[in-house]
Amino acid sequence: MSFEGSTLVNWPAFSQARAELGAGFVRILGYFREDGVKSVASIEAAMRSLSAAAMVIPAHTLKGEARQFGAEPLADLAEAIETIARDCVEMQDTPEEALEHIVNLRPLFDQTLTLLEREANPIIARKPVAGGFGRRAVPTGLGEH
Helix, strand or coil: CCCCHHHHCCHHHHHHHHHHHHHHHHHHHHHHHHHHHHHHHHHHHHHHCCCCHHHHHHHHHHHHHHHHCCCHHHHHHHHHHHHHHHHHHHHCCCCHHHHHHHHHHHHHHHHHHHHHHHHHCHHHHCCCCCCCCCCCCCCCCCCCC
């Protein structure tokens, strides 16, 4: 599953969350990273053990946290997994129907998180230029000493 960067995040919702959370925004985005990594791993483990019940809470958590940051495709995918898992629990069935969604979950989470973190701190994405302000240019050996 591949999405264009512009469709992975609802940027007006992201901006609203950033404004509402203020100085705590980066910290809370860090919690989203930690919780999201755990949720994705828990969902994958639940799928391997065919435990629909074990999918419900991490999928629900991921759905809510993703929506908070405007990560709509990720939230929708987590919601689909949660719905399937809840239906399976109710019907006392195994969650094979969720497999395709779960296979797509980690790549979508990783892509989305990369965009969110890049937007939250654009300085991280920049690479220093050799010879830029405060940096010594590296000699190329072409007549330089």
